[in-house]
Amino acid sequence: MRTLSKSNSDTLTVIVDLLIPKKGSLPSPSDINVVEHIDDTISDAPQLMRLFVEGLRDINDKDFLSLQEKEQIDLLQKYECSNSLFFAELIRHTYNGYYTNPIVVRAIGMTGHPPQPKGYNLEQGNNFKLLEKVRERGQIWRNP
Amino acid sequence: MDIVNNKVDVLVIGAGASGAAFSWKLANSGIKVMCLEQGDWLDPLTDYSTSNSDWEIHRQTDFNPNPNFRSMKVDYPINDTESPIAPLMYNAVGGSTIHWSAHFPRLKPSDFRVKTLDHVADDWPISYFELEPYFDLNDKMMGVAGIIGDPAYPPKSPRQTPPVGLGKLGDKITHGFDKLGWHWWPSDSAINTVDYDGRPGCNNCGPCDLGCSIKAKSSTDVTYWPKAIKLGARLVTNARVREITVDRYGKAKSAIYYDSDGNIQEQYASTIVLAANGIGTPRILLNSTSTKFPEGLANSSGLVGKNLMFHPYSIVTGIFDEDLEGHKGPTPLNIICSEFYETDHSRDFVRGYAYQVVRSSAPLATALSGHVPWGEKHHEAFKKRFNRTITFAVIGEDLPETHNKVTIDPNLSDSFGIPSPKIEYRLSDNSRKMLGHGVKTATQVMKAAGATEVTHDPLKREAGWHLMGTTKMGADPKDSVVNKYGQTHDVDNLFVIDGSIFVTAGAVNPTSTIQALALHVADHVISKSK
Ligand SMILES: Cc1cc2nc3c(=O)[nH]c(=O)nc-3n(C[C@H](O)[C@H](O)[C@H](O)COP(=O)(O)OP(=O)(O)OC[C@H]3O[C@@H](n4cnc5c(N)ncnc54)[C@H](O)[C@@H]3O)c2cc1C
Ligand code: SF4
Numbered sequence: 001m002r003t004l005s006k007s008n009s010d011t012l013t014v015i016v017d018l019l020i021p022k023k024g025s026l027p028s029p030s031d032i033n034v035v036e037h038i039d040d041t042i043s044d045a046p047q048l049m050r051l052f053v054e055g056l057r058d059i060n061d062k063d064f065l066s067l068q069e070k071e072q073i074d075l076l077q078k079y080e081c082s083n084s085l086f087f088a089e090l091i092r093h094t095y096n097g098y099y100t101n102p103i104v105v106r107a108i109g110m111t112g113h114p115p116q117p118k119g120y121n122l123e124q125g126n127n128f129k130l131l132e133k134v135r136e137r138g139q140i141w142r143n144p
Numbered sequence: 145m146d147i148v149n150n151k152v153d154v155l156v157i158g159a160g161a162s163g164a165a166f167s168w169k170l171a172n173s174g175i176k177v178m179c180l181e182q183g184d185w186l187d188p189l190t191d192y193s194t195s196n197s198d199w200e201i202h203r204q205t206d207f208n209p210n211p212n213f214r215s216m217k218v219d220y221p222i223n224d225t226e227s228p229i230a231p232l233m234y235n236a237v238g239g240s241t242i243h244w245s246a247h248f249p250r251l252k253p254s255d256f257r258v259k260t261l262d263h264v265a266d267d268w269p270i271s272y273f274e275l276e277p278y279f280d281l282n283d284k285m286m287g288v289a290g291i292i293g294d295p296a297y298p299p300k301s302p303r304q305t306p307p308v309g310l311g312k313l314g315d316k317i318t319h320g321f322d323k324l325g326w327h328w329w330p331s332d333s334a335i336n337t338v339d340y341d342g343r344p345g346c347n348n349c350g351p352c353d354l355g356c357s358i359k360a361k362s363s364t365d366v367t368y369w370p371k372a373i374k375l376g377a378r379l380v381t382n383a384r385v386r387e388i389t390v391d392r393y394g395k396a397k398s399a400i401y402y403d404s405d406g407n408i409q410e411q412y413a414s415t416i417v418l419a420a421n422g423i424g425t426p427r428i429l430l431n432s433t434s435t436k437f438p439e440g441l442a443n444s445s446g447l448v449g450k451n452l453m454f455h456p457y458s459i460v461t462g463i464f465d466e467d468l469e470g471h472k473g474p475t476p477l478n479i480i481c482s483e484f485y486e487t488d489h490s491r492d493f494v495r496g497y498a499y500q501v502v503r504s505s506a507p508l509a510t511a512l513s514g515h516v517p518w519g520e521k522h523h524e525a526f527k528k529r530f531n532r533t534i535t536f537a538v539i540g541e542d543l544p545e546t547h548n549k550v551t552i553d554p555n556l557s558d559s560f561g562i563p564s565p566k567i568e569y570r571l572s573d574n575s576r577k578m579l580g581h582g583v584k585t586a587t588q589v590m591k592a593a594g595a596t597e598v599t600h601d602p603l604k605r606e607a608g609w610h611l612m613g614t615t616k617m618g619a620d621p622k623d624s625v626v627n628k629y630g631q632t633h634d635v636d637n638l639f640v641i642d643g644s645i646f647v648t649a650g651a652v653n654p655t656s657t658i659q660a661l662a663l664h665v666a667d668h669v670i671s672k673s674k
Pocket of ligand 2: 119345349350351352355358360361473
């Protein structure tokens, strides 16, 4: 980790896995290094770093890791209201790390490649023929 | 002054959509033209993110269309705290066409005659039909995909390439329009769908807003500029213009700019042409004060910066219960509905609106849409939306109002210390009613097409894509800033060619019309120089 202390990164690991639970072929965020992604991102952004370090410290102060899962979720829900700025960034960077990971992108049904250079095959579609009806309804532009 | 440069015939400020078209036309006529651009060249292969797995994150950082979020050295900050719509743009060779979705509809004939037809705002001093040859020339230079025969327009010349494919998603939504018997058409699109003019056809990768690394999307850095430079146009990048100076007769004399090393340079020119967009241009004029022009250059009417128009947008999203492969193909699907475009006196608003169809959001954008909660229900909510949404961007015509304006913020400046602009904008009652109507009809189409759920955002904030009206065109110097040739009434060797000169906004994307106007002004400048 470049920025997060061991205790903060342990806490964040549990949090991100609660935000996006593992399901079937969809991995948990901690399986695919989302915590490392967040650590990297905040290391280059001083304001964000402060927000995360302070936010995680507050959560740690509540002995987060020793709580039952249900209590952890309750606590996060409280935080979502009381520290909405931190929570919004927490969600954004967790989703950023998760949904740009090729394993996840494949698991949701895409090829897992970025858009370029391969692009996609797009069906031309069948409905251009319906334009004939639009044409038949006649001019709709207003001639000044 | 650190460096003083030799005089050029014509100096253009801004290398975006209008500056590129204009510079090419002049260079093509053998006129010595130089362009100063505050941004730099981008290399489509190395500077765009769409070949990397983290491509979607770049929308939040270096490719965010909002310059206040991007905050790069080439950007200038804009105070938008008094506007419900945030102005968006890109600063580079190609200007905002680097980001654009390449919708390429023209304004319609009635848009140029709103006073005569609907007793609102003003007529333009130029008509659709006068501009038609310039629309056609511009289409050829940019390369337009589409189908002729749209009954919402007068007949047009053949399009350069076939229309953008509909795919499953396009088939789905066009059934909705068909069921209701409402207008829809594959809107003109500045995207090569097959090879054209030395550039390849689109490979349907999706995120056009992040730049097209294969150059199928027609941004002006890959269309006009290479040709203009070959013909002798000079393009100076990393050159941010602070002000335009005047001589003792009140003629434009030079532009003062900061180069990449922070030196102040002065560039003399016989004619100066502003192409810095609907916010950048009034900013330069308002910053160019002198004893002769204490309220800003070419501002005897007091209208420089006034009448800012954006096109307010409502967003309507339908959710469907099947996979529509919504990630395939240019995200802007480029179907347009003009059913409610023209004034209908039975409605409680004048003028009208269009809607454009947008394909489904990519994975990260879907997750961050605000509809996908964290926790137990996360995956279910994601699955419900991913590749299963169709969105309409309802684009309304906002009429010019002088209280909607660009001014200079006394407390804000860019990295060179040049005072920055402030935007003040209020949504009019007419626009609010128009968008409300648009949301209702768009919802009807979604339902007719089989949407199981429809949501909407009544006014999208990050939607100030179109910047218009801030140096209005007109015949009367008391009531306008430039004449029908883009020439300022006050300073006869100073011209404006970007979206600032729009008299009214119409209800379609403006760039095809901006560029046609730039080519028309270019012809005037060429004829004057002979
Ligand atoms: C995300 C996005 C999507 C869009 N999609 C569409 C679309 O689908 N269809 C459509 O018609 N339009 C679209 N637009 C709008 C379109 O890009 C603009 O209408 C068009 O580019 C405006 O052309 P312009 O020449 O007026 O200004 P711009 O293209 O913005 O160019 C202005 C140039 O001037 C430069 N400049 C500004 N100030 C200075 C200065 N002081 N010194 C030196 N240089 C300066 C800037 O760096 C910039 O390069 C979109 C815009 C955005 C941001
Ligand atoms: S969808 Fe087509 S035009 Fe758009 S960026 Fe991809 S290849 Fe370029």
